[in-house]
Amino acid sequence: MVYTLPGIRLNTLPPISHCGGDRRTTVAASTSTNLSVLFRKNTLTRKFLAGRSVYEFESPSFMVAATEKVLVPGSQSDASSSTEQLEALGTDAKDSKISQNEVSLEEEQLDGTTEKDFVTSPVLVEDIAATEEVRSVSLVEIGKESAAIRQMPLPPPGIGQRIYEIDPLLDRHREHLEYRYSHYKKIREAIDKYEGGLEAFSRGYEKLGFTRSETGITYREWAPGAKSASLIGDFNNWNPNADVMTRDEFGVWEIFLPNNADDSPPIPHGSRVKIRMDTPSGLKDSIPAWIKFSIQAPGEIPYNGIYYDPPEEERYVFQHPRPKKPKSLRIYEAHVGMSSTLDRNKRSTLWSRGKEPMINTYANFRDDVLPRIKKLGYNAVQLMAIQEHSYYASFGYHVTNFFAPSSRCGTPDDLKSMIDKAHELGLVVLMDIVHSHSSNNTLDGLNMFDGTDSHYFHSGERGYHWMWDSRLFNYGHWEVLRYLLSNARWWLDEYKFDGFRFDGVTSMMYTHHGLQVAFTGNYNEYFGLTTDVDAVVYLMLVNDLIHGLFPEAISIGEDVSGMPTFCIPVQDGGVGFDYRLHMAIADKWIELLKLRDEDWKMGDIVHTLTNRRWSENCVAYAESHDQALVGDKTLAFWLMDKDMYDFMAVDRPSTPLIDRGIALHKMIRLITMGLGGEGYLNFMGNEFGHPEWIDFPRADQRLPDGRFIPGNGNSFDKCRRRFDLGDAEYLRYHGLQEFDKAMQHLEEAHKFMTSTHQYISRKHEGERVIIFEREDLVFVFNFHWHNSYSDYRVGCLKPGKYKIALDSDDPLFGGFGRLDHDAEFFTFEGSHDNRPRSFMVYAPARTVVVYKLVTDAVSK
Numbered sequence: 001m002v003y004t005l006p007g008i009r010l011n012t013l014p015p016i017s018h019c020g021g022d023r024r025t026t027v028a029a030s031t032s033t034n035l036s037v038l039f040r041k042n043t044l045t046r047k048f049l050a051g052r053s054v055y056e057f058e059s060p061s062f063m064v065a066a067t068e069k070v071l072v073p074g075s076q077s078d079a080s081s082s083t084e085q086l087e088a089l090g091t092d093a094k095d096s097k098i099s100q101n102e103v104s105l106e107e108e109q110l111d112g113t114t115e116k117d118f119v120t121s122p123v124l125v126e127d128i129a130a131t132e133e134v135r136s137v138s139l140v141e142i143g144k145e146s147a148a149i150r151q152m153p154l155p156p157p158g159i160g161q162r163i164y165e166i167d168p169l170l171d172r173h174r175e176h177l178e179y180r181y182s183h184y185k186k187i188r189e190a191i192d193k194y195e196g197g198l199e200a201f202s203r204g205y206e207k208l209g210f211t212r213s214e215t216g217i218t219y220r221e222w223a224p225g226a227k228s229a230s231l232i233g234d235f236n237n238w239n240p241n242a243d244v245m246t247r248d249e250f251g252v253w254e255i256f257l258p259n260n261a262d263d264s265p266p267i268p269h270g271s272r273v274k275i276r277m278d279t280p281s282g283l284k285d286s287i288p289a290w291i292k293f294s295i296q297a298p299g300e301i302p303y304n305g306i307y308y309d310p311p312e313e314e315r316y317v318f319q320h321p322r323p324k325k326p327k328s329l330r331i332y333e334a335h336v337g338m339s340s341t342l343d344r345n346k347r348s349t350l351w352s353r354g355k356e357p358m359i360n361t362y363a364n365f366r367d368d369v370l371p372r373i374k375k376l377g378y379n380a381v382q383l384m385a386i387q388e389h390s391y392y393a394s395f396g397y398h399v400t401n402f403f404a405p406s407s408r409c410g411t412p413d414d415l416k417s418m419i420d421k422a423h424e425l426g427l428v429v430l431m432d433i434v435h436s437h438s439s440n441n442t443l444d445g446l447n448m449f450d451g452t453d454s455h456y457f458h459s460g461e462r463g464y465h466w467m468w469d470s471r472l473f474n475y476g477h478w479e480v481l482r483y484l485l486s487n488a489r490w491w492l493d494e495y496k497f498d499g500f501r502f503d504g505v506t507s508m509m510y511t512h513h514g515l516q517v518a519f520t521g522n523y524n525e526y527f528g529l530t531t532d533v534d535a536v537v538y539l540m541l542v543n544d545l546i547h548g549l550f551p552e553a554i555s556i557g558e559d560v561s562g563m564p565t566f567c568i569p570v571q572d573g574g575v576g577f578d579y580r581l582h583m584a585i586a587d588k589w590i591e592l593l594k595l596r597d598e599d600w601k602m603g604d605i606v607h608t609l610t611n612r613r614w615s616e617n618c619v620a621y622a623e624s625h626d627q628a629l630v631g632d633k634t635l636a637f638w639l640m641d642k643d644m645y646d647f648m649a650v651d652r653p654s655t656p657l658i659d660r661g662i663a664l665h666k667m668i669r670l671i672t673m674g675l676g677g678e679g680y681l682n683f684m685g686n687e688f689g690h691p692e693w694i695d696f697p698r699a700d701q702r703l704p705d706g707r708f709i710p711g712n713g714n715s716f717d718k719c720r721r722r723f724d725l726g727d728a729e730y731l732r733y734h735g736l737q738e739f740d741k742a743m744q745h746l747e748e749a750h751k752f753m754t755s756t757h758q759y760i761s762r763k764h765e766g767e768r769v770i771i772f773e774r775e776d777l778v779f780v781f782n783f784h785w786h787n788s789y790s791d792y793r794v795g796c797l798k799p800g801k802y803k804i805a806l807d808s809d810d811p812l813f814g815g816f817g818r819l820d821h822d823a824e825f826f827t828f829e830g831s832h833d834n835r836p837r838s839f840m841v842y843a844p845a846r847t848v849v850v851y852k853l854v855t856d857a858v859s860k
Helices: 023-030 034-038 139-143 145-150 167-196 362-376 412-424 478-494 507-510 533-549 582-591 602-610 635-645 656-675 723-727 732-750
Strands: 003-006 006-009 209-212 216-222 228-233 252-258 272-279 282-286 295-296 301-307 329-335 380-384 403-404 430-433 499-504 554-556 580-581 618-622 677-683 758-762 771-776 776-781 790-795 800-807 828-832 835-843 847-858
Touching: 034 835, 139 145, 145 478, 167 533, 228 252, 228 602, 228 732, 272 635, 282 758, 329 362, 329 732, 403 412, 403 478, 412 430, 430 478, 430 554, 478 499, 478 533, 499 533, 507 533, 533 554, 580 677, 582 602, 582 635, 582 656, 602 656, 602 758, 602 771, 618 656, 635 656, 656 677, 656 732, 656 771, 656 776, 656 847, 732 800, 758 790, 776 790, 776 835, 790 828
Parallel strands: 329 380, 329 677, 380 430, 430 499, 499 554, 554 580, 580 618, 618 677
Antiparallel strands: 003 006, 209 216, 216 252, 228 272, 272 282, 272 301, 295 301, 758 771, 771 776, 776 847, 790 835, 800 847, 828 835
């Protein structure tokens, strides 16, 4: 119960308490092993180390999810040779040095790993890639980043005409493109006029939702369909008459709660809160749309909104600067919840002790998985399922609370600590953000928030995605723009994410959502009545915002349509993404793996890998999380099937299926990285051929039509990653992991994905050979299942001496060791495959060998 006197509030609930005495003392005691790494510079006091405690609430049945650590172990012709010139836009980034006084990456920060741990391949010693240098930004600067961003003027809209120079074919659709760009400019001008600019407009979270001041808490919510509204929660004993809200002319409800008599906040940190509204659909209790944290109470299905406002001394303080934007993007796609792994001492795993695996935490991911990602050689981690989603098996794509990080894995401060650790390791952190649709939950999501189906979404059929069973945003509404733009800004500013992978962009850009539509590349498919111009303009606005306020931020879009203006800057008339996901590659590999080796076409492979627009950056991948889901197959499972369960021990005989699978697994991944794009992505565990699919905990289901769908007993057994398999030197998985590591470090040393010199000199159908050059490297792929070629002539551009930089046949990688890595290969003059010179090699069957120029005859 709450008693109100003029100007003061008397609280009935005590402030949040911590179990186990002083929380920070407990934290320090339980993490002494790692604090030497986190605190070793002592340049800035760490006020709060997240991830080691359980919040207790007055309600005995309600608590924040514990983060206490539980360690769980071109042409497709059959010509003898062909040529193909690839062109790509390479953007050189200026290297910067870390001053001796700055935080630097040292061996001890990788839990004892040394430079030798990275050298697990025959890559030449001089090519071993050091960690990417962290941009020289002091801790004071990173602490002032938010304030500095507010002062950054966003460039005004350009004239949007350069797209016609970049792609003259767009001139045929000038009318549509001019209309689109004029609509974008109109919105930008309106935001400038009425909201003070895009920078201010994108800080909607400072006005809507809960905002704290010295005198109290203000809560505002846009709910134009509601007839009345009141704020309820633990703080007022859920009394709907205690705190009644008032409505303004725009449908924004507001209430101010003054501080308590002892000057404590009127809503204690950790309290449950909701807004009760009288709506056209009746009385409705909803989680505030701008809530920063929500949680599922034990025994309850809907989530509860949590007022998250920890004391200053418990807030996590970022210590490490953002890494600079990588020239070549190598992404490790990860899901924190399913990343349960071995403990540090490699003693045992959770499931081998007879216990059920669990949802992993931000703290465990920070301490166990991030160093692994760094050691493997990736420079970016892309995190799935960060935005709160009540249905775990949605993989995070049915978002219920857009501003709240998933409470299954810990608290907001835990997430900040994890991101800061990634930055300390030099890893860029990308977020898989979902702005393409929303969960259709009415109890804890945005659906029917104010009792109408047209609040944040289109009404009727246009607002419903029948395949995803979700709601679709109305991107033409002012408050929807404020909500989504502010959401993107929130994750970049508050949590220091370094960019986004936008999910479901194809669904956004077209009113048919890409469903039952086969895109052929005809430009009429992109610019017409089926284009959702409002959605495209939103994407232009959000890319404007991202790149204007965070120049180093990365924007990746998931688009299968091939929209021609997708990666053209907004100022030039494009949509503004930095990268497009090259989604056709994974489909091609699955298609090929259903065929016999004899039916593979080298020209078909090359065409699929290189089929992208000039100057359009793409992120290539052989497989992602999609192929790892139950009901589908990973590449490793397509290749080796059930033999993976019985013949992966190195001290036991192999089988032809295993030998073939291990060889092709390596070749497929390297040729995808070598030709598929300017970035590369791998889903966690697939680097070593994880033998099991992902199966989220599911209960039995009885559908309305009477069909029965069996569940898995709500088991987490298949909802985790067996990293121990890749680490076990007595298993063949280890060789696959070592090859992936060597592949990443080779790319780090040479940046071949973004090199300006790219040339395909051979794609021979009879010999099953593909040869191409990137930078000073020559890649030789022999896909033949039986034939090895001695004295095989390889064309090249530069004269000199070549040596083996990477060999998939190395025994370290599970190969047969048929090549001498000390051998030297000297070029001789004479045209071959349209190259001015060549050298002779031995090309074993089902191998890829990368040769590096080590002596340049011209320079000598």
